[in-house]
Amino acid sequence: xPFRFPVKFELPKHCYINARVLKDQFKRLQVAEHEVTxxxxxxxxxxxxxxxxxxxxxxxxxxxxxxxxxxxQIRDRCVATGHSRSVISDFKLNRTAFRNMARAxxxxxxxxxxW
Amino acid sequence: MPKALRYKTGKExxxxxxxxxxxxxxxxIHENLHRPHPCTSSILQFPLLLYFSPTMSLLKKVSQAxxxxxxxxxxxxxxxSYNPDNIRNGAKVLAxxxxxxxxxxxxxxxxxxxxxxxxxxWFPELKLVDPKEEYRVMxxxxxxxxxxxxPKKKTS
Numbered sequence: 570x571p572f573r574f575p576v577k578f579e580l581p582k583h584c585y586i587n588a589r590v591l592k593d594q595f596k597r598l599q600v601a602e603h604e605v606t607x608x609x610x611x612x613x614x615x616x617x618x619x620x621x622x623x624x625x626x627x628x629x630x631x632x633x634x635x636x637x638x639x640x641x642q643i644r645d646r647c648v649a650t651g652h653s654r655s656v657i658s659d660f661k662l663n664r665t666a667f668r669n670m671a672r673a674x675x676x677x678x679x680x681x682x683x684w
Numbered sequence: 685m686p687k688a689l690r691y692k693t694g695k696e697x698x699x700x701x702x703x704x705x706x707x708x709x710x711x712x713i714h715e716n717l718h719r720p721h722p723c724t725s726s727i728l729q730f731p732l733l734l735y736f737s738p739t740m741s742l743l744k745k746v747s748q749a750x751x752x753x754x755x756x757x758x759x760x761x762x763x764x765s766y767n768p769d770n771i772r773n774g775a776k777v778l779a780x781x782x783x784x785x786x787x788x789x790x791x792x793x794x795x796x797x798x799x800x801x802x803x804x805x806w807f808p809e810l811k812l813v814d815p816k817e818e819y820r821v822m823x824x825x826x827x828x829x830x831x832x833x834x835p836k837k838k839t840s
Contacts, residue, residue, distance in 0.1 A: 579794055583796065648791065
């Protein structure tokens with residue numbers, strides 16, 4: 570059976586696995602791989618001191634790059650549930666997962682607030 | 685009591701002047717009357733040239749070209765970029781730090797800690813059993829037996 574993504578990668582072992590999580594992980598790996606190329610192309614496209622033809626070519630090449638190399642496609646997901654909404658970035662957890670873990674004293678230094 | 689002998693109460697007792705609004709500008713002027721305005725302090729009355737060279741006359745003005753040269757030299761010395769006309773040269777694209785490694789390691793490093801599967805692989809003689817996985821596999825087998833398993837994946 571063929572791998573469902575263009576490039577084969579190792580599945581993450583220490584978080585909740587989901588089809589969406591796998592998609593996101595694939596995108597992240599591809600973004601990291603193509604980051605330098607994309608940055609170089611963006612620099613050429615944005616530099617007004619370079620000849621217009623080079624800038625245009627760079628812009629076209631940037632647009633032709635696969636969309637899974639774009640940073641804006643990435644979405645932070647909850648590491649415990651795979652949910653992408655209400656994710657607290659400091660803990661990489663969804664608000665409900667955070668609450669459950671915090672109440673079970675599994676997050677160090679977090680207790681019920683009262684002041 | 686007859687109407688003519690009605691006494692004044694509360695608001696009616698205070699004279700009308702108390703309800704006039706005192707403007708805030710008036711208050712500020714009053715506060716700073718005894719303090720001189722900061723712009724008129726003595727130190728800024730001398731031109732900044734005083735600190736450049738002893739041969740320069742205090743009355744001679746510095747040209748814009750000279751100031752530009754100084755700024756350019758300063759940037760060269762300290763290894764900074766110099767772009768006085770704010771030309772869009774894409775420097776900010778290059779100046780931003782790379783975020784690739786941090787993004788790729790969001791879901792954790794696989795080699796940081798071993799999992800149950802790793803232990804099973806390393807010590808097959810121990811015949812380790814994960815109770816939750818065992819239960820799941822048992823339920824899937826039972827469902828398949830009574831024709832309630834997952835439907836076949838559509839190929840097209």
